[in-house]
Amino acid sequence: MKLSSYIGLIYILLAAAKVTKATAEGRRLEIRATATCVDPTTAVNAYQAYTPGWQAHLFDLNLANIVGGISTGSDWQYQGVLARMFPTPSNFTVPIYRLLGSPTDYLFLVSPTGKAPSVAGYSVDGVVAYVYPAQVCGTIPLYSVYNAALGDHWYTTDLAARNRMLQLAYIDSGIQGYVLPLDCGCSAF
Numbered sequence: 001m002k003l004s005s006y007i008g009l010i011y012i013l014l015a016a017a018k019v020t021k022a023t024a025e026g027r028r029l030e031i032r033a034t035a036t037c038v039d040p041t042t043a044v045n046a047y048q049a050y051t052p053g054w055q056a057h058l059f060d061l062n063l064a065n066i067v068g069g070i071s072t073g074s075d076w077q078y079q080g081v082l083a084r085m086f087p088t089p090s091n092f093t094v095p096i097y098r099l100l101g102s103p104t105d106y107l108f109l110v111s112p113t114g115k116a117p118s119v120a121g122y123s124v125d126g127v128v129a130y131v132y133p134a135q136v137c138g139t140i141p142l143y144s145v146y147n148a149a150l151g152d153h154w155y156t157t158d159l160a161a162r163n164r165m166l167q168l169a170y171i172d173s174g175i176q177g178y179v180l181p182l183d184c185g186c187s188a189f
Helices: 003-035 063-068 159-167
Strands: 045-053 056-060 077-085 094-101 106-110 121-130 140-147 152-156 172-179
Touching: 056 063, 056 106, 063 077, 077 121, 077 140, 077 172, 094 140, 094 172, 106 121, 106 152, 106 172, 121 172, 140 159, 152 159, 159 172
Parallel strands: 056 152
Antiparallel strands: 045 056, 045 077, 094 106, 094 121, 140 152, 140 172
């Protein structure tokens, strides 16, 4: 056999080895992605409300906090279910904290480290839920927009609704985390 034939054979074997390695790595990644999913039946509804008097939005996993707790002495209006989130931590989720700004702006921030975020002019009100830090397991983005004139942060999983708010003097505040959609097939609570 000529040297060029040996070199050609080596290239073919190396190419086959790379394909085999890539396929094996792909399988490992696929298995890992499945293993990082939290049981979706443990997710619960996140309820959203708005107060015209304060011009503020908030969400909470406990509807009673909106209609009887936080809302005491205000005009909170229930807006519906925002998404499905986890009430307890897991190895694959991160906390989303609620911060209260002066006088009535609610800011929700994900903490990749688990520690409460610090934002000037806001006090930490606690962990509201747990969400994924990346888009895995059939999750969807939780978008955030902000209107400085109103002092209002608003959250949605609907890209079209987010885009409408951007046309109404809100600015894009990015993606706060990834949540389960309402039609995820999870058991309802």
